[in-house]
Amino acid sequence: MSETPMPLWEVFIRNRSGMPHKHCGSVHAADATMALQAARDVYTRRGESVSIWVVPSRAITASDPGDKDQLFEPTASKPYRHPTFYTVPDDVGHM
């Protein structure tokens, strides 16, 4: 008897409007509808969420931790890429 495997889905939840969705874990589910319900049941029990995204894990391409030096080290010492040389007037508030 063959079985269709239950794929893995990554879950992202947004706890307040205007904030970005944050990764909070993963669920196994047969399809997108069930993944959404599973995410709701497993990750939003304590009122954490106003919005849920589920993405099949295989749709995510992640950087290799082994490449971290090559990808991220050079950018650590380039202060001219940061917008720190402007004086922000007080009236503008926090940016």
Added chain:
Amino acid sequence: MKQANVQANIRCAEPAPGASPPALVAYVLGLADDALVLGHRLSEWSGRGPTLEEDIALSNLALDLIGQARFYYAYAGELEGEGRDEDALAYLRDEHAYRNLLLLEQPNGDFAATMVRHVLYAAFIAPYLEALSHSTDPRLAEIAAKAGKEMAYHLRHAAEWVIRLGDGSTESQSRTQVALETLWMYTGEMFEMDAAERGLAAAGIAVDRGSIKPAWDARLARVLGEATLSRPRDGWMQTGGRVSRHTEHLGRLLAEMQVLHRAHPGARW
């Protein structure tokens, strides 16, 4: 202990002066018992679910129902005016006092049977509570507004499972169809009303159960259609829950549910 229980049940027959009519108490107890019995059945799945995610989901559904039961029991106890709190009503009443629907005390069976039982009930109670949220009784309206949102999700959850189990493998379809055939005879009771409840509905306190039938039929037709399941023929319907004439299953359920409270009466932690 047994003597005290018998006395408590006999006292129930005579409402305290100033207390609300027995019809309203009986009605609210029926709603409470429905929620508690089904909630208890679902709690039996804890640690035994088919997947980790579904184990948590079933436990959540159980907690929703038990939470609703608490609201109803608290209200019933106040209306009754005999000093019985939610624990006294839930744990110290025997089978002959429980007024839940027979459908809800049926054993869980396999996962298909649990989901079929749930979709048959949720397809009724979700629209029913929506209507009850407009009750002229403000306390019932408030409880129903909250419970209705929860049961809308229960309906969705159970329906999606029944669709996938029905339109699934040969085995899952056959188990789901068998569950449907077995439980169908308990569905008629959901739409029954005695004279007392009809009086409450006329007063705008309770809801006319018959008015929910079209929505129930329509929702089930959609779910069963998508699930490639056959709707069983309407035949003779089981009844008796509202007059405490229960199947053999309730006694065992209550024994397990009540044993801790009865073994340590008045315990607090």
